[in-house]
Amino acid sequence: MSGKPRLTYLNGRGRMEPIRWLLAAAGVEFEEVYLETKEQYDKLIKDGFLLFQQVPLVEIDGMKMVQTRAIMSYIAGKYNLYGKDLKERALIDMYVEGISDLMQMILMFPFSPPDAKEKNIESIKERATNRYFPVFEKVLKQHGQDFLVGNKFSWADVQLIEAILAVEEKVPDVLSGFPQLQVFKSKMSNMPTIKKFLQPGSPRKPPPDAHYVETVLKIFKK
Amino acid sequence: MSGKPKLHYFNGRGRMEPIRWLLAAAGVEFEESYLEKKEDLTKLQKDGSLLFQQVPMVEIDGMKLVQTRAIANYIATKYSLYGKDVKERALIDMYVEGLFDLNELLLKYGFLPADQKVEHFANMMDKATNRYFPVFEKVLKDHGKDFLVGNQLSRADVQLLEIILMAEEYKPDILAKFPLLQSFKARISNIPTIKKFLQPGSQRKPLIREEDVPKVMKIFH
Secondary structure (H helix, E strand, C coil), rough: CCCCCEEEEECCCCCCCHHHHHHHHHCCCCEEECCCHHHHHHHHHCCCCCCCCCCCEEEECEEEEHHHHHHHHEEEEEHCCCCCHHHHHHHHHHHHHHHHHHHHHHHHHHHHHHHHHHHHHHHHHHHHHHHHHHHHHHHHHHHCCCCCCCCCHHHHHHHHHHHHHHHHHHHHHHHCCCHHHHHHHHHHCCCCHHHHCCCCCCCCCCCCCHHHHHHHHHHHHH | CCCCCCCECCCCCCCHHHHHHHHHCCCCCCCEECCHHHHHHHHHCCCCCCCCCCEEEECCCEEEEHHHHHHHHHHHHHCCCCCCCHHHHHHHHHHHHHHHHHHHHHHHEEEEEEEHHHHHHHHHHHHHHHHHHHHHHHHHHHCCCCCCCCCCCHHHHHHHHHHHHHHHHCCCCCCCCHHHHHHHHHHCCCCHHHHCCCCCCCCCCCCCCHHHHHHHHHCCC
16 A cells, blocks of 8 residues: 555546646655546446445545545645635635636536537636636735745645646636736746646546547446 | 634535534534625735635634635644644544545535436445445444543544534434444533534534525626
């Protein structure tokens, strides 16, 4: 047993990607087990590994953790990415939850019917540019610091850089009205652990393709 | 200014109800400001009171907190309903996230068009009885204690009771196969703060009536 956290999910982003980002940003090496067949998934359930019969699953510190947010909270707490007190924590939670709502749109996108895809990209663009990115642009402008909360790298920064890059894959010029976010993107991308994660060969997964969608539907169908 | 937390939402359960439960369980008095029409929401948005232009919003300790989980995390920590260490917190988080998922299913039902209701009902009952309730029945069975985590009341217990009662509104015998959840329900309902919240006249909200759905939809759409 290596002592490294072990992640079980499909070989793709989905709901595990924010967890990979957080571990990588914290400089934590991890192992991955990829679900490729329904049988593998059914076996995990039968063996009692999945509390609510769902992945993501992260084996860490003797626990079999499920539920993305529970896992991320634990990792953030463990690696000092969750602020220094309750009030900073509350800010981080709000930011992370907002970004998570935006990421939910991206998560669901590959599964929308072909004729809805253009409309969905418009929605993602609208939400990013009118609801979410202005908030973080303002936060950064108001305090003038490098990081969103408490002048220190936190879970909120990791989630925001992940979201920026994910939205840019769909809407390349999305940051054009957000100079602070452009600087933020550049600063975060150059942090050593994140820089490493952004290089080829890292555990970062590529955008979902048709094969990924097919695998999801195959494994999780009833 | 009263110093009490102030909740901004419509006069119904929705996404604010778990927060009302948590405050009530902690014995914290709170005020409520109800959105009744679209203009009420627009005013809050224009005031800059809603970080992502959405409710729930809770004014507490000088902050305008939004996002259900952020609010609930803050309250749970402040009032010692979040376990005694990181590992208990991790367990509580897992349980609570599962319960949030079930809550989503339950809260959506009232707002669905008639032709989607039947299938949704079957799905939510199936998930309650086959995915979620068995987990908590087993947790209670395995450790034999009164509370889900760490032998003391936590937000997981509060949320589980809330969900049990909501599920029973749809299917009164839903706990038939879960004897430990039945005794859990009785036990937690008798905790003084919770007992008070379960009495008529408390700030607990009723299930939304079909005739009220259009009015609520108008606020948000």
